[in-house]
Amino acid sequence: MEAALTAGIGTPLSRSAADALNSVDLTALTPGTPAFVGAVERVLTSFFTTRREIVDPLGPVFVDAAEALAQFVVRGGKRTRPGFAWTGWLGAGGDPAGPDAAAVLTACSALELVQACALVHDDIIDSSRTRRGFPTVHIDFEDRHRAAHWPGDGAAYGSAVAILIGDLALAWADDLVHEAGLDPAALARFAPVWARMRTEVLGGQLLDINGEAGGDESVEAALRINRYKTAAYTIERPLHLGAALAGADDDLVAALRVYGTDVGIAFQLRDDLLGVFGDPAVTGKPSGDDLREGKRTVLIAEGLRRADPESAALIRTGLGTDLSDADVDRLRTVLKDLGAVDDVEGRIRDLTHSGLNAIAVSTTTGPAKKLLYDMALAATRRTA
Amino acid sequence: MEAALTAGIGTPLSRSAADALNSVDLTALTPGTPAFVGAVERVLTSFFTTRREIVDPLGPVFVDAAEALAQFVVRGGKRTRPGFAWTGWLGAGGDPAGPDAAAVLTACSALELVQACALVHDDIIDSSRTRRGFPTVHIDFEDRHRAAHWPGDGAAYGSAVAILIGDLALAWADDLVHEAGLDPAALARFAPVWARMRTEVLGGQLLDINGEAGGDESVEAALRINRYKTAAYTIERPLHLGAALAGADDDLVAALRVYGTDVGIAFQLRDDLLGVFGDPAVTGKPSGDDLREGKRTVLIAEGLRRADPESAALIRTGLGTDLSDADVDRLRTVLKDLGAVDDVEGRIRDLTHSGLNAIAVSTTTGPAKKLLYDMALAATRRTA
Incomplete structure (x- = not known):
């Protein structure tokens, strides 16, 4: 040998x-x-x-x-x-x-x-x-x-x-x-953020599986999954990783993380709305796909929180089943009438605003501010 | 937030x-x-x-x-x-x-x-x-x-x-x-060995799954699985990682790796023999367990290589089935009579010898030479 x-x-x-x-x-x-x-x-x-x-x-x-x-x-x-x-x-x-x-x-x-x-x-x-x-x-x-x-x-x-x-x-x-x-100093700043990011995304996936299996159906539980499975992993920690490599101070890191968390959650909320109300011609997915898959989103949790027992039963028994187009339409109407859709749109608006505000008052460089502004709007106002 | x-x-x-x-x-x-x-x-x-x-x-x-x-x-x-x-x-x-x-x-x-x-x-x-x-x-x-x-x-x-x-x-x-x-220099020496070790063990597991699914049943294929799934991962790369941390020179790393590969393969060959011939009172596993599980070991590959069509059919049809104790005894006798057991014992002896020799002529420190000698004998002469 x-x-x-x-x-x-x-x-x-x-x-x-x-x-x-x-x-x-x-x-x-x-x-x-x-x-x-x-x-x-x-x-x-x-x-x-x-x-x-x-x-x-x-x-x-x-x-x-x-x-x-x-x-x-x-x-x-x-x-x-x-x-x-x-x-x-x-x-x-x-x-x-x-x-x-x-x-x-x-x-x-x-x-x-x-x-x-x-x-x-x-x-x-x-x-x-x-x-x-x-x-x-x-x-x-x-x-x-x-x-x-x-x-x-x-x-x-x-x-x-x-x-x-x-x-x-x-x-x-x-x-x-x-x-x-x-260089070793940059790697040493990167490593602890990298550690947090990987653990958080695995935790977020675990919460998601647990939620689907039969766990907590509260709005808070759905928001926590959004935070760790999507926001932290897709925007907050990536921004944090980059900032750590550049040796950013704590205030700037905090601002980028507020943006990442808020815009990240807003991004997922937009995704949730598109999964129920999106135009199949634009999203490329069947209409109402998330309802048929039974995804436990903030939209659904908010609907259940607001529903009387009859509407709640309609949502629970329909979710995750082979719904007809008419069933999908009925569930959409229920979610709208309950105010769940307006609630989620309001959250998207508020989160996008707070995220952008954190960046506006930070020491983020000018070109990056512009990029982050564009990226926030792209993430939260998209139709696909 | x-x-x-x-x-x-x-x-x-x-x-x-x-x-x-x-x-x-x-x-x-x-x-x-x-x-x-x-x-x-x-x-x-x-x-x-x-x-x-x-x-x-x-x-x-x-x-x-x-x-x-x-x-x-x-x-x-x-x-x-x-x-x-x-x-x-x-x-x-x-x-x-x-x-x-x-x-x-x-x-x-x-x-x-x-x-x-x-x-x-x-x-x-x-x-x-x-x-x-x-x-x-x-x-x-x-x-x-x-x-x-x-x-x-x-x-x-x-x-x-x-x-x-x-x-x-x-x-x-x-x-x-x-x-x-x-310290950063030690980490930099550690990282590439760590990279190789993780990739090799995943590769070894993949080869093992593939072998069991229906791939190559040659002695060479079984030895390659041993090398990467067991030897590299259990002995060779751990020794290499430690040596890298201490800043060992290339000759010493090579000697430790020869020992790790050879003793590691010998360790697995001993395991293969115990899985077929081990005393249940000592191993804590049912007699002939590996035969019932259908493990594709070097022992089996060597038996198949030496077998006439009749004996080969006996081995192939028996492996991985719910064998009676009498069936297990029959397969053991076939493997012994074919010379496969002596072959594997010979490999264990030769590999242990070459591994120990590599260490003996190396600059490994005295106390570690003694440890490696004891560890090699423990790994290759055990009964459980």
Whole structure:
């Protein structure tokens, strides 16, 4: 074994994912734009290439699994979380023309790997069959089991592989942070926020599962799930991570976190309304989808809180069942008539206002204030 | 929200798990002894206490889940992986009376959290109902679902919670490394080895699942699973992590890794023999348990490689079925007569010899050489 082991000593790994940004002008990046999305994807693609050094010796079965994770990650999304992290860094005075910028954007991109773990595992938990128009990871591997004509339980095999691929994403998220090239002081500021963020999102998911299983149906419980599963994870902690990298003071961090929490919750409340009232032609999801899925949102909790026993029974017995379009319409009318919709619209308005106000009176840099303003309106006034 | 957010800024966390070692004499610790196990458990218990600062704000549902993880981790095991990591550090000249010792033992203890993730997720994958005499985590939460008289699928709920608890363990493993108090240079040496170790164990588990599902039944495939799922993860990389913390040179790292790989594979081969031939009174497991479970070991692969079509069919059709004691005896005789048992015993002998030889000619410190010698014999000559 000696030769192979001696050849494998080479730590640290020979390349950093941050190298992929060498030719990218980081001063021109605006979160949400194709240029920003492209830069994050360069980092991620490059990172997956660096993993080959560890993955390849295990052989083609593991190479295929790692490739499935890479495709899942590179295929997806608007890179919202790296966008907020980058904005937090800019807002706390980070210099996109400076020597740290590539390392910062690389570390911010690691949020997409935490997200990959959350989605892959969530899809197992929710028994979801498709995501972004492709089979979910567990369904993909169930299909491969079938195609190979293996004996045994293909669904169990698919779930097993997807559990491990999600774990791999979570482990690799850390690896990307460590290999980003941050200086030790910046890494030391980043790490405790990163710790809180990961624990909070797992806690938020747990509360969500518990709520759906039969737990607390109060407005407070629904708001707490929003706070940890969505707001903290999508906006508050990403902004905090970026601000920590830039060495922001406590007051600025507090302002960014107020914005992140308030706008994050408002974002989810808008999502809840769209899940019931959204136009299928715009959202791309069936009308009233959340009602059929039985999602326990603030909107539903507020409706139940306001309902007389008869209306409450109508909501409870309808939720999570195969509702007809007429049933969906009836539930919509009930929720409107109870004032639950106006209540949620009011919360969105108030939260957006308080979040924006926290930023307005803070020391956030001017360009980042503008970005945060635009991002808040995009998150809370959207129709899809 | 402002008051709560301002109060929560306090990063870094207010205490380190390493503080738990303040009153422990680290110069007297020998891996495998109750004193060593106790020191690792002090670190872990203290670490779980530090998490309360993040966990408590999410409320009692998450507190209970975190508590379930803590009980699982604190309940378990011989702390084998921290023991090898500590030995690697001692062997590369780490000074247990020096100022870094507590941070090093704390970082080594984080291996137990990676292991918790592996076990919790493995138990879902294998549908195991008990571990260490207690219900597995997914069964525990399935039981809680039933006790709460919730509607819906309790087994799915249990698996969902256990997926998240395993994720939490993996995230917390990193947190413990980061909060151990290592100096930045030591952390930078540790991180790439830590990255390889986690990826390799996930890869090893994937190969194992694939092998059981219907993949490659060759001796080489079984050895590769041993190498990555057991040897690299249990001995090679823990030693490497410890050596990296002590700043070992490449030659010493190579020697420790040869020992870890060879002794680690030998350890698993001994386990495979005990799983078929072990005395139930000593192992605590039913006689021939691995045959009934259908484990694809090197022993089985070697038997199949040597078998004529008739014997091969006997092995293939018997494995993984509800064998009678007479069936088990028949398969044992077949494996012995084919020479597969002697082959595996020969491999154990050769691997133990080559592993010990690598250490003997290395610059490993004297006391660590003695420890590694004892640990190799304990791992490869045991009867349970």
